[in-house]
Amino acid sequence: xxxxxxxxxxxxxxxxxxxxxxxxxxxxxxxxxxxxxxxxxxxxxxxxxxxxxxxxxxxxxxxxxxxxxxxxxxxxxxxxxxxxxxxxxxxxxxxxxxxxxxxxxxxxxxxxxxxxxxxxxxxxxxxxxxxxxxxxxxxxxxxxxxxxxxxxx
Amino acid sequence: xxxxxxxxxxxxxxxxxxxxxxxxxxxxxxxxxxxxxxxxxxxxxxxxxxxxxxxxxxxxxxxxxxxxxxxxxxxxxxxxxxxxxxxxxxxxxxxxxxxxxxxxxxxxxxxxxxxxxxxxxxxxxxxx
Numbered sequence: 001x002x003x004x005x006x007x008x009x010x011x012x013x014x015x016x017x018x019x020x021x022x023x024x025x026x027x028x029x030x031x032x033x034x035x036x037x038x039x040x041x042x043x044x045x046x047x048x049x050x051x052x053x054x055x056x057x058x059x060x061x062x063x064x065x066x067x068x069x070x071x072x073x074x075x076x077x078x079x080x081x082x083x084x085x086x087x088x089x090x091x092x093x094x095x096x097x098x099x100x101x102x103x104x105x106x107x108x109x110x111x112x113x114x115x116x117x118x119x120x121x122x123x124x125x126x127x128x129x130x131x132x133x134x135x136x137x138x139x140x141x142x143x144x145x146x147x148x149x150x151x152x153x
Numbered sequence: 154x155x156x157x158x159x160x161x162x163x164x165x166x167x168x169x170x171x172x173x174x175x176x177x178x179x180x181x182x183x184x185x186x187x188x189x190x191x192x193x194x195x196x197x198x199x200x201x202x203x204x205x206x207x208x209x210x211x212x213x214x215x216x217x218x219x220x221x222x223x224x225x226x227x228x229x230x231x232x233x234x235x236x237x238x239x240x241x242x243x244x245x246x247x248x249x250x251x252x253x254x255x256x257x258x259x260x261x262x263x264x265x266x267x268x269x270x271x272x273x274x275x276x277x278x279x280x281x
Contacts, residue, residue: 035199035206039275073205077276080233127202132254133209134274135233140203 006050008113009068009145013106014048017072020102024095034073038134044076044092046099051142063148067118072099072141077134085135089126092137096122103143119144162263166191166215177214177238181231184223191215192238195275210275211252215262218269230259230271244281247273 003011010030017028024044031047051069058065074096078088106117121142130136174189193213199206214236221228234249251258252272262268 034204035208037208037210037275038200039210039278041207042277075205075207124203129254130200130202130207132251133200134207134250135248136200136207138202138205138207140205 005066005113005147006053006068006070009115009147010048010050010070012108012113012115013070013072013103013143013145016106016108017046017048017099017102022095022098022102024091028072034071036075038077038136041075041077041136042079044074044137046072046074048072058148066147068115068145068147070143070145072103072143074099074137074139074141075130076137078137085131089131089137092139093126096139096141100141103141113147115145115147117143118146158263159265162265162268166217166262166268170215170217175238177236179216179221180235180237181223181228183226183228186221186223188216188220190236211250212247212273212275214247214271214273216269216271218266221269230269232258235276236271236273239281242280243278245275246277248276250274 014028014030026044026046028046028048031049034047034049036045049071051071053069054067056065074092076092078085080088100120100122103117104120108115123140123142125139127138130138170189170191174191176187177190178185179188191214195210195212197208197210200209219227221230230249232250236247236249238245238247249258249271250273259269259271262270
């Protein structure tokens, strides 16, 4: 079945993240519906899902420049009591840093789909609302990807 | 709070507890204790941030305050405590958490505080 470029990049990004070793051994999942139950977040989860796309024709070379945005969400129910939240959140933020550092230098030029990560944002760094209401760590990494697409290929 | 609240706490809640109460395990950092409590019906609400919803199952526990004793010390509900109950099919663990960011994790049912309404959110469910 044909897949969209957004799906192709999400699949590739998920595979790249799963092939990398981080300090927390979480399996990255590709999803479309990001809703999750609080009770499913013990131990944490990291998910990739597409957010938006912008295409632009580049001159007359029959090439499209496609800018995609994908979201990488990290969510984890904090385990320790409220006294120990700070240390636990430090650990999750350090994990987010690892993922960001990896994504920020990611170039996929060896196999299709060819893409380059052109920038990332980390927003929110963590959700105060989720923390206060559910003792839940939530961080979102916004990944900006550029794909050069030859329309004559 | 009104006289009706006091009357309800003094007369109504003990009857309700007698007829519909169930035993749950209340756990703190200091230990755990089996407590008889009245468990409300659960409800689900969504907590949103950056277009990502988290479905939160929450309910309330009505507990006589004098029963919250561990190691001879009375204590009040605090964020991070847990309450475990067994339903027909599941063992469920609720964390004591405020329903919203501008609320406390428990309320006094009556002015004298003999009964407490403790708010909980489901953090674990396993089949029994």
